[in-house]
Amino acid sequence: MIRFENVSKWYPGGVADAVDNLSLFINEGEICVLVGSSGCGKTTTMKMINKLIEPSSGTIYLDGQNIETLDTLTLRLNIGYIIQEIGLFPHMTVAENVATIPVELGWKPLRIKARVEELLDLVDLDPRLFGRKKPRELNASQKLRVGIARALAANPMIMLMDEPFGALDPVARTRMQDEFLTIHQKIHKTIVLVTHDIDEAIRMGDRIAVMRNGRVLQFDTPREILSHPADPFVSELIGDRKALKLMNLISCAQLMHDVSEFRQTWNRDFKAGGTLPGASTIGMQATAQDALAEMFRTGERFLFVEDDSHQVQGVIELDDLFKSVSQGDDARKQ
Ligand SMILES: Nc1ncnc2c1ncn2[C@@H]1O[C@H](COP(=O)(O)OP(=O)(O)O)[C@@H](O)[C@H]1O
Ligand SMILES: [Mg+2]
Numbered sequence: 001m002i003r004f005e006n007v008s009k010w011y012p013g014g015v016a017d018a019v020d021n022l023s024l025f026i027n028e029g030e031i032c033v034l035v036g037s038s039g040c041g042k043t044t045t046m047k048m049i050n051k052l053i054e055p056s057s058g059t060i061y062l063d064g065q066n067i068e069t070l071d072t073l074t075l076r077l078n079i080g081y082i083i084q085e086i087g088l089f090p091h092m093t094v095a096e097n098v099a100t101i102p103v104e105l106g107w108k109p110l111r112i113k114a115r116v117e118e119l120l121d122l123v124d125l126d127p128r129l130f131g132r133k134k135p136r137e138l139n140a141s142q143k144l145r146v147g148i149a150r151a152l153a154a155n156p157m158i159m160l161m162d163e164p165f166g167a168l169d170p171v172a173r174t175r176m177q178d179e180f181l182t183i184h185q186k187i188h189k190t191i192v193l194v195t196h197d198i199d200e201a202i203r204m205g206d207r208i209a210v211m212r213n214g215r216v217l218q219f220d221t222p223r224e225i226l227s228h229p230a231d232p233f234v235s236e237l238i239g240d241r242k243a244l245k246l247m248n249l250i251s252c253a254q255l256m257h258d259v260s261e262f263r264q265t266w267n268r269d270f271k272a273g274g275t276l277p278g279a280s281t282i283g284m285q286a287t288a289q290d291a292l293a294e295m296f297r298t299g300e301r302f303l304f305v306e307d308d309s310h311q312v313q314g315v316i317e318l319d320d321l322f323k324s325v326s327q328g329d330d331a332r333k334q
Contacts, residue, residue, distance in 0.1 A: 001190050002026040002049060002158065007058030008214075009044050018044045020214035021058070027206075031184060031191040035201040035237070036211035042194040045211070046160050049192065050079045062158075077101065080151030080159040080189070084166040086143045088135040094120070094146050095131035101154045119149035122183060140167045141176055148180070152187065161193045165200065177203055198237050202226065202245055210234050223249050243325045247288035250324050255288055256305040256314025281306045284313060288324050291316050 003026070009019040019041040026032045034042040047053040048060055051072050060067045067075060088097050095116050102112045120127040123145035135143060144164060151159055164180075165173045177200060184191065195201055201208045202222040209219045210233075218230040226246045229235040238245070281304045282294055294303055301318040 001028040001063060002192070003061040003064075004045075004048075005059045005061065007045075007048065007055045007060060009041075009048065009053060010056050017056075017214045019048070019055075022214070022216055024209060024216060024219060026190060026192065028190050029188050030206040031193060031204055033193045033195060033201040033205035033208045034211055035195055035198055035205075035208055037196055040211040041214040042196075042211055043162055044214075046162055046192055046194050049158070049160060050076050050081060077105070077154055078156045078158065080156040082144075082147050082151050082159065082161045082164050084163040086147040086167075088143060088146055088150070090135050093132050093134060094125070094138070095127070097135070097146055098149045098153055100150060105154060115153060116149075119152055122152070122186065123149045124179065125149070140169075141172045144168070144176060148183065152189075156189065158190045158192070161191065163194055163196070165195075173200075180204070198239070199245070202249065210237060244289055246325050247292060247321065250288040251284065252282055252286045252288070252291055252305045252316060253284035253313075255291070255316050255320050255324055256284075257316075257320065259304070259312060259315050262302070262315040262317070279304055281310075281312065282316075283308075288316075288321055292321050295321075 002024075004022050004024040007019060007022045008017050010017045022041075022045060024032075034045055036042055044053055048055050049062075049067075051067060062070065062075070088094075089100070092100075098116045098119055099112050102115055107115070116131065117127040120130060125142065125145050130138075130142070130146075135146070138146065144167075147164070165176055168176055181204065193201075193204055195204075202225075205222055207219060207221055208225055209216045210225065210231075211217065212233055218225055218234050220228075220230075223246065225234065226238060226242055226249070229238060279300065279302070280294055280298045282291055284305055284307055286294075286305075291303060295301065295318060303316055304312045305314045305316060306312050
């Protein structure tokens with residue numbers, strides 16, 4: 001989808017290249033996170049995609065086409081762009097902000113109105129309640145929601161997001177990250193997200209490019225980055241509690257195994273529904289970390305995994321949790 005080929009950017013008078021011979025391939029529909037400390041070249045890399053910055057050397061391809069050959073305006077219409085400040089137009093209503101690009105494109109008023117309502121619904125803002133508000137009446141999360149709706153208005157292929165959650169307090173940030181992941185499942189856009197927060201990268205990314213001094217040190221899935229950091233700097237960035245972070249990426253549905261085996265091992269009385277007396281249950285979507293917390297709460301070395309209609313689908317034992325943290329090693333050896 002987006003391909004960087006030996007792309008560098010240097011600024012006149014700069015000591016080192018802001019982006020240094022970067023090659024990267026971003027798949028269609030994935031969330032690719034660029035993470036690294038301030039000044040490592042994340043924003044520069046991102047802005048070269050929508051031609052806000054021109055590379056000093058190298059080439060960027062979009063669907064196989066060199067972006068230099070593409071019309072800048074058309075390119076930008078196909079790329080939604082969200083920055084930390086969001087940058088809503090203060091004198092315009094929420095609805096007018098979201099309608100910016102459709103208006104520019106000359107859509108008919110009815111089509112614009114329908115699109116604005118659809119988008120506000122998507123970002124969970126009631127159009128009747130919020131459509132007429134001005135940006136100053138919104139909190140940081142609501143502004144971000146409007147920013148996302150505005151960026152999606154003309155149905156772009158790609159969304160570039162530069163520290164989008166940076167203005168939110170920690171609680172709102174986690175909630176918006178989760179909500180954005182839910183939105184992403186509905187819209188299937190290719191996302192390039194910039195952050196300096198490794199936990200955000202791990203939470204949001206299908207793949208993460210860890211950057212330093214304009215270079216990519218490692219480009220891999222969160223799980224692989226956590227289990228096999230390719231560089232001391234990557235290890236340092238991940239910080240401690242690596243095992244817990246890894247457990248956060250694994251769902252109970254992935255971990256559970258068959259109850260019948262377990263039945264034999266434990267040789268205790270199951271109720272008709274398949275649960276042991278007093279045994280606790282957890283949802284399939286819960287993480288390995290949630291399962292660990294639940295085992296600590298109950299003091300049991302196992303728990304049952306149930307689906308949305310409370311049917312037991314499997315069992316997780318404490319050993320499975322230990323294995324889940326070392327699984328990355330096994331995968332690597334094969
Ligand atoms: N317009 C500019 N002129 C000179 N140097 C710049 C300019 N923009 C960015 N830089 C430098 O390029 C490097 C990368 O910047 P940037 O991409 O903004 O980093 P990040 O987004 O990772 O914080 C930094 O060292 C920064 O000082
Ligand atoms: Mg930046």
